[in-house]
Amino acid sequence: MEELELRIKRVRERIAEAALRKGRNPEEIILVAVTKTVEPERIMAAAELGIEHFGENRVQEALEKIPRINFLLKRPVTWHMVGHLQTNKVPKAIRLFDFIHSVDSVRLALELSKRASAQGKTIPILLEVNVSGEATKFGFPPEEMEKAVPEILVLPGLSLQGLMTIAPIVKDPEEARPYFTRLRELRDKLAEKFPQASWKHLSMGMTDDFEVAVEEGATMVRIGRAIFGERR
Ligand SMILES: *Cc1c(COP(=O)(O)O)cnc(C)c1O
16 A cells, blocks of 8 residues: 555544544544645545545645646545634635634634625634633634624624634643643533534644544544655
């Protein structure tokens, strides 16, 4: 088996094992292959090996890759925006991406709503939460969610589907667990308070911590290096 194929197989097995440890159905977890810095040829190869969801974190890079890949692929794939999105890049982002994981302010939600509605689209979004409170991270502070959610729920052109977070970089993945637990608990609280949204997705877990994230309820894991190798 080719290296990329083996890596994908291994990641899928690890996701399934983590899910089964918690009595979850592995099929409810979406593997988003994060392709920042990965060249289109390898992205195409991954798509041919069965990857259906891809993530990029910069609009400029996505613009150079996504249209070309979509044109060349035989069957459509789903593109996820996982990085910080500047409001001035929203029109391009809406054209390129099918799912936005990184809505980190009401201002950004307003802009997405305005542009999506103008194009007659409804775009699925997740709200990014800065659970760890690290100053370097984007995302809503958890305590601002109860105020932000009702402001976002009334906006046309957006379909709120859940929450996303990036855990701090830690040595032992177990140390990331409390952040994932907190995101799940926050989601459960919001789902109770605002039942009009779906809240079905928790986008959490990357190469170094995805198994713990799956054990804590992740429905989307965003994985780059474990699939494509170290980035230069
Ligand atoms: C790069 C990136 C990932 C994937 O990170 P890996 O450690 O390579 O798995 C996931 N989420 C976001 C937001 C990223 O920028």
